[in-house]
Amino acid sequence: MNLKIPKLIKIALNNTFIKNGIEILKINADVIIFFIILCIKLINYGKSISPEYFSTTVITPIIASLLLLFSFSFLLKNKKRIRYLFIIDILISALILADLVYYRYYTDIITISSIGNAKLLGGVKDAIASLVKVSDFFYLIDIIVFIPIFKIYYKKVDVKVQSLVARIITFFMIFTVGTVVEAKTFKKVSIEQPTLLTAMSDRIYLTKMIGNLNFHMVDLFNFSNTKIKNSKKLSASEENQVKSYLKSKTTKTNQFTGIGNGKNLIMIQVEALQNFVINAKINGKEITPNLNKWVNKSAYFDNYFYQVAGGNTSDAEFMSLNSLYPAQSGAAYYTYCGNTLNSLPKELNANGYYTAALHGYAEGYWNRNVMYNTEGFNDFFGQSKYDRNENVGLGLSDKSFLNQSFDELQKFKQPYFSFLITLSSHYPFNDVKGYENGMDTLDVGSYKNTLFGNYLEGIHYTDKQLGDFLDKLESSGIADNSIIVLYGDHFAIPKQNINDLYKFEGSSSSDDLAWYQYQKVPLLIHFPKDKNKGTNHTYACQMDLLPTITNMFDLKNDYMFGKDIFSTGNRKVTFRNGSFTDANVFYVSWTNTYYDIKTGSKVNETPKLKSLKENSSNELKYSDELLNHNLIKSWIKK
Structure with missing residues (x-):
């Protein structure tokens, strides 16, 4: 062997x-x-x-x-x-x-x-x-x-x-x-x-x-x-079309023109703050009691739509600071970070303002470390400039972020523009450490341990931190010389979880119109001494914020696709996918369907509606051409 x-x-x-x-x-x-x-x-x-x-x-x-x-x-x-x-x-x-x-x-x-x-x-x-x-x-x-x-x-x-x-x-x-x-x-x-x-x-x-x-x-x-x-050069006539269209969008003066001259501008973009939570209760308790209080002290817009695309939060920033549409694909904060922009920070800089962006997360997230230079901010207070002493959700808690940001604001030379972006109410909303620190809990009942229930708890936590921050602005006297703008950036409840929202709202409809009607975020504009307070039902969108602010602060900006919210006349909200609404009819692009908003029924296309659809299509095209060919750079040189 x-x-x-x-x-x-x-x-x-x-x-x-x-x-x-x-x-x-x-x-x-x-x-x-x-x-x-x-x-x-x-x-x-x-x-x-x-x-x-x-x-x-x-x-x-x-x-x-x-x-x-x-x-x-x-x-x-x-x-x-x-x-x-x-x-x-x-x-x-x-x-x-x-x-x-x-x-x-x-x-x-x-x-x-x-x-x-x-x-x-x-x-x-x-x-x-x-x-x-x-x-x-x-x-x-x-x-x-x-x-x-x-x-x-x-x-x-x-x-x-x-x-x-x-x-x-x-x-x-x-x-x-x-x-x-x-x-x-x-x-x-x-x-x-x-x-x-x-x-x-x-x-x-x-x-x-x-x-x-x-x-x-x-x-x-x-x-x-x-x-x-971007390699194909626009012809002179194509470029003139874009320029002429923008001229037609120029904001006319109104009672708010120049109302912000010399005042600070404090802008707060709140992560995933949807409008349905405002003034809403669950089991007898207000979901956002602090924001509800400030709603009653501010100009509040309850038909304010988000228009983000692939860039989500960064798209909300891009539109709010530039009144230009998001990128057709990808995120504008990456695609157009080398462009010349006529942004809000740049215009305020030109008028003697100090400008700063503040966000308690990684500087490179959404390419902010590059893009905020492009936007023209004097300073960016990112994660590395904060004491990361408490985390909720993705990173630094809203409580710590807003407390530390308030300390920074007190050091800023006036007049200033501070742009704050919150974080704690970020998807998937499953971290509620704030409740462990003595904060009132929110009983979400049958929604407990669901995405929808987690969101309600998460936004309740953020509401508390925002309320404390806004109250400090008021008690310190900062609010007396500031215009405070607060808005949500995009949806919180994705479409696959929308049935819980419909159930919460008692909605019997679940068609595309119902979906779109819940794609609203709150917009609050607070004036010193609570002036101009009241609810405004005007149909508006994130593209309209910059024209509103430039009019209030008497700034020059000729390159905006939005319209001053306080201006009268016909209004239209266009979404990146081509859908639109004029407050009477809602057009859903992916099904090529028109809905009557009041009745909820489908309506046939009319010559007027066809013209509105073509106008929305052209507007998106013009914005893409402006950005893809960096037209503002050549226009400024001329």
Whole structure:
């Protein structure tokens, strides 16, 4: 028995299959080693940027992206192949290092737009030396070590070259496997997060889903796609059409013209604040008692629609500060961060105002670190400038954020424009730590532990913090010399959870008109000494905020698609998808259906309605042309 074992081993070693396998490993040792090393680097990078969330699921897209790159190496021979592998290793290692340094400064992933707009990135260049760690050279050490190793390998080992046919077959097989896995990865992301691949709203989250290399491929595609769209120059007549249309939208003077001259402007954008919670109760208790109090002291608009697209919160900011429509795809805060804008901060700067944006989350989120320079803010108080002493939801609690922001406001030189963005009431609304600190709880009854119930509890918490902040503005005397604007940014309850909202509202209708009628956010404009208070039922939207403010502060702005809310005359709200309403009829673009708002019934298209639809279509087109071709830059130069 014992004598037979060596014989069996000998037979096995002589087996053609094993010999061929060893030969294949020997022939492709360089590819295999580089592949393993780069897998380790990319996985280690993933753990560096997000140790608490990084999981094995991202390893699959990491491997797939490398398979696609490495498949091409099989078409090359000897020196050409090893050069290709070294180039891939050097480029990926350099990319990882750039991402690591950028992440340490901005807690985000670097993009082509941020590189292209490096002049807008502030002092990051000065900080690079302090951000690089000794351990970072781990990503480069293999390149140095491999050079002599592979020289020796090719000299000492008799490495045969596969035939061209064999190399083509190998390339095709590996490329196909990589492509199939990549396709499944991107399909999964597009289903779970439909706008994430185009909007790239959360770059770290996207990187965790598809891997670092795929993220940069998506970024390159989005950047190139935008450039191609913008490459076609507008004719003089097309440009004049846009300019003429904007002239027709110029705000006329009214009783509010100049009412804000010399006063501070405090603008608060509240995360996911929908209008249905205002003055509403659940189990006998007000959901937003503090905001309800300020509603009664302010000009309150209860038919104010959000118009965000793929950029969500950032779109709300973009429209409110510029009165320009969101990007057709993706987010304007990425796509147009290099544009020249005639924004609210710029106009106020020109009138002697100090301007500052304040938000207690990562500076790079939604590309704010770049975009706020484009918008013209003097300062941006982001996450790094706050004491992160209490978290609720995604990050710094609204309580801590607003308390610290109030302290900053007291230091600002007057007159100033402060733009504050809250965070705690962000989806999925499942963190109510504020209640543990002695705040009154909200009994949501049967909605407990549902998304809808969580939202009610979350917005109740934010309402308390907003109330405390607004009361401090009043008691300190700041409100006496300030106009305070407060509004919601976008929806809280997604369409798949809308039935709970209908149930809460006692709505018997669930058609598209009903859905749209709940896509309203509150707008409060508070004047000193509670002047001009009262509820206004005017149909308006986020595009109308800037024209309203520029009129109140007597600012020049010729490039706005909205209309002053206080102006009389025909009004129309146009949504990014082409739907619109004129307060009498609601047009739903995806079904090409008109609804009578009063009766809720469908109505046939009339010449007037067709003209309104065409007007909305043209307005969206003109806004895209203005942004895609950076027309404001050329107009200002003229």
